[in-house]
Amino acid sequence: xxxxxxxxxxxxxxxxxxxxxxxxxxxxxxxxxxxxxxxxxxxxxxxxxxxxxxxxxxxxxxxxxxxxxxxxxxxxxxxxxxxxxxxxxxxxxxxxxxxxxxxxxxxxxxxxxxxxxxxxxxxxxxxxxxxxxxxxxxxxxxxxxxxxxxxxxxxxxxxxxxxxxxxxxxxxxxxxxxxxxxxxxxxxxxxxxxxxxxxxxxxxxxxxxxxxxxxxxxxxxxxxxxxxxxxxxxxxxxxxxxxxxxxxxxxxxxxxxxxxxxxxxxxxxxxxxxxxxxxxxxxxxxxxxxxxxxxxxxxxxxxxxxxxxxxxxxxxxxxxxxxx
Amino acid sequence: xxxxxxxxxxxxxxxxxxxxxxxxxxxxxxxxxxxxxxxxxxxxxxxxxxxxxxxxxxxxxxxxxxxxxxxxxxxxxxxxxxxxxxxxxxxxxxxxxxxxxxxxxxxxxxxxxxxxxxxxxxxxxxxxxxxxxxxxxxxxxxxxxxxxxxxxxxxxxxxxxxxxxxxxxxxxxxxxxxxxxxxxxxxxxxxxxxxxxxxxxxxxxxxxxxxxxxxxxxxxxxxxxxxxxxxxxxxxxxxxxxxxxxxxxxxxxxxxxxxxxxxxxxxxxxxxxxxxxxxxxxxxxxxxxxxxxxxxxxx
Numbered sequence: 001x002x003x004x005x006x007x008x009x010x011x012x013x014x015x016x017x018x019x020x021x022x023x024x025x026x027x028x029x030x031x032x033x034x035x036x037x038x039x040x041x042x043x044x045x046x047x048x049x050x051x052x053x054x055x056x057x058x059x060x061x062x063x064x065x066x067x068x069x070x071x072x073x074x075x076x077x078x079x080x081x082x083x084x085x086x087x088x089x090x091x092x093x094x095x096x097x098x099x100x101x102x103x104x105x106x107x108x109x110x111x112x113x114x115x116x117x118x119x120x121x122x123x124x125x126x127x128x129x130x131x132x133x134x135x136x137x138x139x140x141x142x143x144x145x146x147x148x149x150x151x152x153x154x155x156x157x158x159x160x161x162x163x164x165x166x167x168x169x170x171x172x173x174x175x176x177x178x179x180x181x182x183x184x185x186x187x188x189x190x191x192x193x194x195x196x197x198x199x200x201x202x203x204x205x206x207x208x209x210x211x212x213x214x215x216x217x218x219x220x221x222x223x224x225x226x227x228x229x230x231x232x233x234x235x236x237x238x239x240x241x242x243x244x245x246x247x248x249x250x251x252x253x254x255x256x257x258x259x260x261x262x263x264x265x266x267x268x269x270x271x272x273x274x275x276x277x278x279x280x281x282x283x284x285x286x287x288x289x290x291x292x293x294x295x296x297x298x299x300x301x302x303x304x305x306x307x308x309x310x311x312x313x314x315x316x317x318x319x320x321x322x323x324x
Numbered sequence: 325x326x327x328x329x330x331x332x333x334x335x336x337x338x339x340x341x342x343x344x345x346x347x348x349x350x351x352x353x354x355x356x357x358x359x360x361x362x363x364x365x366x367x368x369x370x371x372x373x374x375x376x377x378x379x380x381x382x383x384x385x386x387x388x389x390x391x392x393x394x395x396x397x398x399x400x401x402x403x404x405x406x407x408x409x410x411x412x413x414x415x416x417x418x419x420x421x422x423x424x425x426x427x428x429x430x431x432x433x434x435x436x437x438x439x440x441x442x443x444x445x446x447x448x449x450x451x452x453x454x455x456x457x458x459x460x461x462x463x464x465x466x467x468x469x470x471x472x473x474x475x476x477x478x479x480x481x482x483x484x485x486x487x488x489x490x491x492x493x494x495x496x497x498x499x500x501x502x503x504x505x506x507x508x509x510x511x512x513x514x515x516x517x518x519x520x521x522x523x524x525x526x527x528x529x530x531x532x533x534x535x536x537x538x539x540x541x542x543x544x545x546x547x548x549x550x551x552x553x554x555x556x557x558x559x560x561x562x563x564x565x566x567x568x569x570x571x572x573x574x575x576x577x578x579x580x581x582x583x584x585x586x587x588x589x590x591x592x593x594x595x596x597x598x599x600x601x602x603x604x605x606x607x608x609x610x611x612x613x614x615x616x617x618x619x620x621x622x623x
Contacts, residue, residue: 030448035524036441040453043438043499049479050472050494051460057471116360119353127354133610134361137368140602141595142553148574148595149367152374152588159383161370195364200497200546207538228349242504249461250497257464280466293470300467311462 055304062298067291079298090299093274094282097186098259101278102310104190106255109197110248116198117206118232132206139199147264150192154178154265179265182275189262189276197254201247208243209236248314256280256307279303368599375399375596382589398593405577405590411565413573417597420552420570423488424601427551428544430493435543439502440532444514454503457496465495466556473560487561488569492551498543505539506532541609548605553598571598 030037062079066072083090120131141149153161156177163175178184216235225231237244262276263269269285270277279299287296369389374382376394406413441447442454465472472491481487509532517527533540558572574594577587 026448033441033445033447036445036447036450039441039524039528040438042434043493044453046434046490046494047457047460047496049475050491051463051465051468051496052456053475054468054471055460055463057474058468061471061474116357119357122353123350123357129610131357131361133607134357134364136606137603138364140549140606141368141371141599142549142571142602145371145553145595145598148591149371152592153367153370161389195367198364203542204501207542246500246504253462253464257466283467283469287470297468297470300470303467304463307464307467308462 058297058301058304061294062301064294065292066294066297068293069291072294075294079295080302082295083298083302089270089274089277090279090282093277094279097274097276098256098278098280098306100186101190101193101259102252102255105193105197105258106251106310109194109255110201110251112194113198113202113247113251114205114244117202117209118236120206121209128210132203135198135202138196139202141196146192146196146261150188150265151179151267154188156180179267180272182273185262185266185271185275188265189259192265193255193258193261197251199250199254201250201254204243204250205240205247208240212236212239245315249311252310252314253307256303256310260284279306371592371595371599374592377589377592379589382592398589401587402590402593402597405587409565413570415566416568416570416573419485419488419567422485423554423569424548424551426485426489427492428547430489431495431498431547432540432543434493435498435502436533436536436540437528438499439506440528442499443503443506444509444511444532457499460496461500465491469556469560476561482561483564483567485567488551488554488557488567491557491561492547492554495547495550497546501543502536502539505536509535545606545609549602552602570594574598 061072063074063076064072065075065078116135120128120135123131138146152159155161155163156175156179158164158167158175160175160178162178163172166172167175176184178188212235216239217231220231220235225234257280259276259278259280262271262278263281263284266272266276269281269289271281280303283296283299283303286292286299373389373391375398376391376396378393378395378397381388381392403413442450442457476482476487476491481490513531514527517531522530553571554569555572555575558568562568562572574591577591577594
């Protein structure tokens with residue numbers, strides 16, 4: 001844009017002069033937007049200090065050996081080599097657990113929140129509020145509370161509510177160790193996380209669906225859309241796309257970072273026989289128990305890349321839908 | 325006439341409350357939602373009852389969900405646990421309240437201020453700014469806990485309230501949501517205000533803020549929720565016991581109690597204390613969100 005404009009005017013000038021003019025013009029535009037920069041400054045300062053710098057620092061630190069006592073020492077790819085070739089616990093437990101957890105909780109929670117938001121949206125306004133509240137309440141409970149709610153419910157002895165209920169119903173003969181045995185910990189983690197996964201994404205989708213222009217539905221009816229399913233596919237989803245994408249991003253990030261619930265439920269890190277061991281708890285283990293901060297950061301860089309790739313995948317999925 | 329109007333209103337309300345007036349699809353959705361609500365709310369019904377159960381009721385077999393003989397014994401126990409220690413429990417609660425209030429105010433103001441120019445001013449670099457915000461939306465800040473710790477310790481804001489609040493401000497979700505809302509505000513409105521000679525801050529305060537109130541409410545809820553339940557800043561950035569927050573305290577109270585009897589009553593009481601403010605604030609803000617949406621018809 002800047003190139004084509006002054007071409008005629010500046011023919012006699014030297015190239016250095018032109019460059020100077022360009023720089024002056026750019027500075028002038030920036031100066032004319034000074035109010036905008038002042039507006040974004042408070043957030044951007046926090047953002048750079050607490051997100052950008054740590055992320056860059058994480059990349060730098062992942063190539064170092066650092067135990068928080070001695071100064072960091074550059075070790076090249078050693079952390080990543082160790083991660084891929086020698087860290088048996090990561091490869092045997094943390095990775096498969098993370099994937100299993102994320103694949104069920106991420107898309108599962110996402111689909112559930114869309115369906116719930118849609119179901120709520122077709123109800124008359126008076127009821128919407130209460131069902132929204134009911135669905136959102138578990139997310140309000142928050143991490144710490146969640147542990148406290150579920151621990152007695154899933155307690156391993158017969159006093160545990162679930163055990164007592166199942167015993168009474170005759171479905172099991174002896175109490176099941178829901179959160180301290182390696183068979184059931186993962187299932188408990190998934191159920192608890194799904195229970196509380198109707199968070200921001202759900203609210204965003206609900207707002208999006210409620211704000212779809214009702215004329216669109218009427219127009220679609222005239223154009224021959226009959227079933228509710230077609231309505232969802234051709235109108236609701238396309239017109240709530242921004243909220244849907246936002247929900248998807250939140251679901252993925254949530255799924256990868258919610259793994260700490262295993263530690264809360266079972267009350268220990270590492271979890272019993274590594275049954276609920278995910279990358280997040282692995283990072284905690286190395287970073288704040290063993291103080292191998294360099295390696296722990298390498299792990300978190302790995303996790304960042306993992307989340308980024310999962311998101312890319314989801315953006316691509318949405319992209320193909322756009323082409324159809 | 326007024327009376328007639330009131331009667332009319334009453335009549336509509338009555339008519340609406342009848343399930344018969346719902347279409348089959350609405351009925352289906354209502355049934356599914358009621359069943360799901362029961363599942364979603366059951367643990368919470370339980371937490372309310374659990375908090376008021378005396379010890380002899382907490383561990384009876386078979387356990388009953390509803391409390392028979394409510395007492396405040398658990399709350400008393402919760403308050404008395406810290407008697408022997410230097411930091412009373414009220415200090416943790418005080419810290420939490422301060423941090424949560426600061427967070428809500430700062431996060432909503434700062435993200436609204438940041439979102440407005442990104443959405444409405446095409447300043448040089450706005451794409452870069454929004455792009456980086458969008459990118460960090462993908463990150464869970466928890467994953468870079470270690471470098472964050474180093475940054476905070478180098479800034480010298482450890483053991484201060486700033487150390488609690490500032491890392492929470494840098495959450496891109498708020499800006500993103502606000503920007504989505506401000507995008508829906510017609511440009512003509514801002515242009516005409518500019519024509520009338522309004523300065524940027526006037527436009528922001530008089531035109532943008534009133535319109536984005538639903539977003540402000542939503543982000544207020546999110547910010548409060550995040551700050552109120554946050555144990556990360558207390559664990560990592562606070563060494564002084566009297567600067568730590570209530571959820572951190574509960575965390576220490578309950579860690580390792582999977583099959584444990586001790587202090588479950590206190591924990592249940594604490595959980596109720598943790599949960600109630602969240603619920604109340606969401607209730608207050610939610611009605612506001614719905615009302616604002618119904619009135620302004622934001623699209």
